[in-house]
Amino acid sequence: MGNSIKEAEKYCKENDLKFTPVRRKVLEILLQKNKALGAYEILDLLREAGFKNQPPVAYRALDFLVKNGFAHKIEQLNSFVGCMHPGKDHSPAFMICRNCDFVSEEEAINPSFSVSKIASKAGFKVEKAVIEARGLCHSCASSA
Amino acid sequence: MGNSIKEAEKYCKENDLKFTPVRRKVLEILLQKNKALGAYEILDLLREAGFKNQPPVAYRALDFLVKNGFAHKIEQLNSFVGCMHPGKDHSPAFMICRNCDFVSEEEAINPSFSVSKIASKAGFKVEKAVIEARGLCHSCASSA
DNA sequence: TCCTCCATGATATAACATAACATCTAGGCA
């Protein structure tokens, strides 16, 4: 995880992006918690860490992180997760456990390829594919 | 489209579900508009049609329609569309045009199969897969 | 009849997100 922070730092340096304290802190929070967090939860944690806590503070940092591939938004939960393989060009698919809310990120090359095929039949040009599965994670499924 | 309404009616009769006036009206609205509508837009249209217009009115009807497969929620837009092939057991994938906001529903058997494969590697049991592509529809792409 | 289940009515509020404008700060360059 300190790893992901370092990668983000490096990427920003190389691409002339500002990895400011609040952006770094939000990414640290996401990576530490290792679960999907809402913007307002993040905001609370920022406040605890001494940052300002108006909503735009969190949303701006999250926009930055998402735009640059350091975090992802989970649309079904209106929440955010740190990216597990930043830097790499990737097509993530998320597995969201309906019981414990744990979110795991998997690489979704095949599904997104299939989506593109379907799309091109329909004359649609895909720029981004959101793939989110809901269900039960291994540990919740086995303890059920 | 009158067709989809009839199918919904039939399905409800067979499954002992109440296809009440407000539920029917919301489905009619979705099918007529043939685009993604937010709950509050639907609420306005309900009011125009003489229904009550507190938020729960729309959300309850939408919950019913989504739960029974007559409509879908588009997570990226926080909005709703009528289902294009109700009744059939299906895995929809949505193509959302970022220019005109038009949403088309395609059948996503392959992508959702690939998602399940990835999931099972991860020990995850998929109950529902959300697949939404963002990009340009044919007509917007060609006029660009 | 009366009871139960579900739908609807109604009020309030929670949760999520952005608009708009002011201020600050680092870095380029005259």
Place this chain on the structure above:
DNA sequence: TGCCTAGATGTTATGTTATATCATGGAGGA
């Protein structure tokens, strides 16, 4: 150095989406 610019942050206000809660109504079964 001193100015200028671009982007980041501060701040206030508000817009948008969604749900909790409790009261009321109405169809159908025992």
